[in-house]
Amino acid sequence: xxxxxxxxxxxxxxxxxxxxxxxxxxxxxxxxxxxxxxxxxxxxxxxxxxxxxxxxxxxxxxxxxxxxxxxxxxxxxxxxxxxxxxxxxxxxxxxxxxxxxxxxxxxxxxxxxxxxxxxxxxxxxxxxxxxxxxxxxxxxxxxxxxxxxxxxxxxxxxxxxxxxxxxxxxxxxxxxxxxxxxxxxxxxxxxxxxxxxxxxxxxxxx
Numbered sequence: 001x002x003x004x005x006x007x008x009x010x011x012x013x014x015x016x017x018x019x020x021x022x023x024x025x026x027x028x029x030x031x032x033x034x035x036x037x038x039x040x041x042x043x044x045x046x047x048x049x050x051x052x053x054x055x056x057x058x059x060x061x062x063x064x065x066x067x068x069x070x071x072x073x074x075x076x077x078x079x080x081x082x083x084x085x086x087x088x089x090x091x092x093x094x095x096x097x098x099x100x101x102x103x104x105x106x107x108x109x110x111x112x113x114x115x116x117x118x119x120x121x122x123x124x125x126x127x128x129x130x131x132x133x134x135x136x137x138x139x140x141x142x143x144x145x146x147x148x149x150x151x152x153x154x155x156x157x158x159x160x161x162x163x164x165x166x167x168x169x170x171x172x173x174x175x176x177x178x179x180x181x182x183x184x185x186x187x188x189x190x191x192x193x194x195x196x197x198x199x200x201x202x203x204x205x206x
Contacts, residue, residue, distance in 0.1 A: 028177050030050065059093050092159070103177040106144060107122075108144070110169065110170040111168070120164075134152070
């Protein structure tokens with residue numbers, strides 16, 4: 001009986017290992033605002049059209065205009081634009097609409113003015129506690145990859161902070177990854193295999 005029990009245990013472990021290795025899906029979600037058709041100031045809250053969706057909230061505003069803006073005339077390539085003709089600051093938070101954890105992977109930064117005297121940062125949070133902060137300057141344009149930076153995985157909120165002097169920035173292509181989840185087919189297969197193993201063990205005992 002001990003041998004049969006150990007064999008059953010090893011079979012279950014092997015089966016679960018296969019399911020974890022091959023039957024999980026990690027969802028990459030890009031929030032890019034390209035579904036918008038006109039330049040509009042960001043409301044207090046905004047929900048993206050991505051699946052799953054993210055809620056954006058303007059949580060701090062000091063003499064700033066934050067809007068969704070077509071970064072190229074008629075291009076349809078919309079981004080989140082921060083701008084003002086004098087010193088300003090603003091913060092926008094991102095959270096999953098239905099709650100839950102996510103990884104923040106990358107974003108794009110474009111500049112729309114001539115000066116670089118700006119301090120920008122991305123902060124990560126978990127249950128209201130600050131986990132990490134990624135600081136950068138307005139001159140660091142292009143794609144920012146955060147996958148190698150500690151503190152941006154398994155979080156439930158990020159905050160985008162801009163403190164600038166006579167600068168205009170457009171943030172775009174926010175890329176998130178959600179924790180892997182088992183595929184329904186894999187779960188059904190797992191249940192069927194466990195039932196088969198249990199039935200075989202019961203017959204041996206009889």
